[in-house]
Amino acid sequence: MASIPGEEIRILLVDDEPYVREIIRQGLEDANYKVEEAGDGKVALEMIRQHAYDVIITDLRLPGVPGEKILQEALSIFPETIVIIMTGFGNIQTAVDAIRMGAYDYLPKPFQLDEMVMRVKKGLHERRLKSENTLLRSELQGKYQFSNLIGNSSAMQQIYSVVSMVAQKTSTILITGETGTGKELIARAIHYNGPRKDNPFVGVNCGAIPSSLLEDELFGHVKGAFTGAHQHRIGRFEQANNGTLFLDEAGTMPLDLQVKLLRVLQEKEFQRVGGTTTVKADARIIAATNMDLLDRVRKGEFREDLYYRLNVIPIRVMPLRQRREDVPLIVTHFVKKYCAEQNLPLKRVSHEAIKALVGFEWPGNVRQLENAVEMAVALSGDRQLLDLVDFPMVGATAGEESLFQNIEIPEEGIHFNSLVEELERRLILQSLQLAAGNKRRAASLLHLKRTTLVEKLKRMGLENGS
Numbered sequence: 072m073a074s075i076p077g078e079e080i081r082i083l084l085v086d087d088e089p090y091v092r093e094i095i096r097q098g099l100e101d102a103n104y105k106v107e108e109a110g111d112g113k114v115a116l117e118m119i120r121q122h123a124y125d126v127i128i129t130d131l132r133l134p135g136v137p138g139e140k141i142l143q144e145a146l147s148i149f150p151e152t153i154v155i156i157m158t159g160f161g162n163i164q165t166a167v168d169a170i171r172m173g174a175y176d177y178l179p180k181p182f183q184l185d186e187m188v189m190r191v192k193k194g195l196h197e198r199r200l201k202s203e204n205t206l207l208r209s210e211l212q213g214k215y216q217f218s219n220l221i222g223n224s225s226a227m228q229q230i231y232s233v234v235s236m237v238a239q240k241t242s243t244i245l246i247t248g249e250t251g252t253g254k255e256l257i258a259r260a261i262h263y264n265g266p267r268k269d270n271p272f273v274g275v276n277c278g279a280i281p282s283s284l285l286e287d288e289l290f291g292h293v294k295g296a297f298t299g300a301h302q303h304r305i306g307r308f309e310q311a312n313n314g315t316l317f318l319d320e321a322g323t324m325p326l327d328l329q330v331k332l333l334r335v336l337q338e339k340e341f342q343r344v345g346g347t348t349t350v351k352a353d354a355r356i357i358a359a360t361n362m363d364l365l366d367r368v369r370k371g372e373f374r375e376d377l378y379y380r381l382n383v384i385p386i387r388v389m390p391l392r393q394r395r396e397d398v399p400l401i402v403t404h405f406v407k408k409y410c411a412e413q414n415l416p417l418k419r420v421s422h423e424a425i426k427a428l429v430g431f432e433w434p435g436n437v438r439q440l441e442n443a444v445e446m447a448v449a450l451s452g453d454r455q456l457l458d459l460v461d462f463p464m465v466g467a468t469a470g471e472e473s474l475f476q477n478i479e480i481p482e483e484g485i486h487f488n489s490l491v492e493e494l495e496r497r498l499i500l501q502s503l504q505l506a507a508g509n510k511r512r513a514a515s516l517l518h519l520k521r522t523t524l525v526e527k528l529k530r531m532g533l534e535n536g537s
């Protein structure tokens with residue numbers, strides 16, 4: 072198979088007619104592209120989930136899964152995929168619909184082979200220009216940055232416009248989104264882009280403080296309020312006067328405190344614990360949670376009236392996997408940041424690695440991606456080009472899947488504990504082998520802390536406690 076050195080373009084060709092595939096394949100290979108084939112929709116979907124293709128050429132009418140589904144799936148995994156649709160005679164309308172769904176182009180059958188090759192070339196060329204432009208623009212103008220927020224997806228653009236609008240006001244805001252999506256960063260952006268920016272931004276993590284202490288933390292206490300209260304102490308509310316109070320993990324707040332908070336939000340005044348005088352504090356409230364608050368309301372764990380008080384302006388942050396086009400920009404940003412921080416010359420990331428990062432699910436969202444980049448930069452030594460091997464967890468998904476493929480419980484059953492132990496032993500030994508004995512690297516291959524790995528080695532009798 073021919074390919075251009077240094078840049079391997081992978082094409083997936085989906086058609087149920089073997090001879091059609093054969094002809095197109097020949098033409099594309101003559102033009103130095105690497106071509107893989109699928110004869111039905113199901114196989115194609117499987118392949119798309121395993122690997123992000125640069126180009127997918129597909130018939131719309133397929134056995135198993137229709138071409139539209141392949142188009143949809145491919146674009147959701149890797150939005151930059153160039154999908155070219157082949158249509159039978161008289162099917163122009165469906166082709167037009169496919170373009171609307173994000174296909175790059177369509178070709179009615181029968182077509183000239185040259186025509187197909189030309190469209191593939193044109194698609195790739197346009198994509199390269201587009202991604203170069205996006206990176207260039209974002210670097211030159213910082214246009215897509217709002218404070219430290221990176222991302223150019225429409226979901227992020229929407230957040231920027233809400234942020235700039237609400238920053239000027241004092242309405243209460245509720246930011247929701249999965250862990251690591253940037254809720255705190257958004258809260259800070261709102262504060263630091265508004266008229267309160269010279270006054271304090273005060274954060275309280277409602278989930279981390281025991282509920283018995285949370286009231287004291289928020290409202291402060293007077294001297295003698297309880298044993299050990301030797302002095303007056305002002306709470307976070309007062310500290311945030313004229314500034315912003317960020318109530319993080321607000322969903323975990325105990326019910327009795329919710330009542331008190333509601334009162335403060337309504338009356339803008341409160342009493343310190345053990346105190347009798349009323350204190351006024353003008354703090355703008357931004358709350359954040361990764362829980363489904365409405366669900367908690369339904370279950371009686373969160374007060375409905377407080378929910379509506381907080382949810383005056385809702386900001387919903389999409390998980391990273393639903394705005395995958397942001398991944399390349401975020402990666403570039405953090406590569407730059409961590410190279411600078413570690414005093415290394417600027418590294419680049421291979422196209423293959425970017426594709427894999429874009430296709431990954433990122434359950435820990437931007438935080439997890441940031442950690443992955445930091446680790447890759449730190450562990451890649453003198454190498455200038457970060458590649459798939461530098462992002463082990465991303466490569467792991469396909470591999471992990473295959474690890475589980477042959478697991479089947481036989482009739483006579485299995486010895487669960489000893490099998491799991493044996494699996495652990497093999498994985499650990501293999502990781503050490505791959506890492507040439509370097510425990511830190513081996514631990515990172517397994518996504519374990521080094522200390523955890525050492526502990527396990529000790530238990531296996533392979534570490535003498537050093």
Ligand SMILES: Nc1ncnc2c1ncn2[C@@H]1O[C@H](COP(=O)(O)OP(=O)(O)OP(=O)(O)O)[C@@H](O)[C@H]1O
Binds near residue numbers: 221250252257
């Ligand atoms: N859009 C973004 N651009 C750049 N960095 C981001 C972005 N979103 C998140 N981050 C980075 O990811 C990390 C996590 O962000 P943040 O603490 O704001 O998340 P969070 O939503 O509050 O998470 P949690 O629910 O776990 O508290 C931070 O280091 C932050 O700088």
Ligand SMILES: [Mg+2]
Binds near residue numbers: 254255
């Ligand atoms: Mg947070």
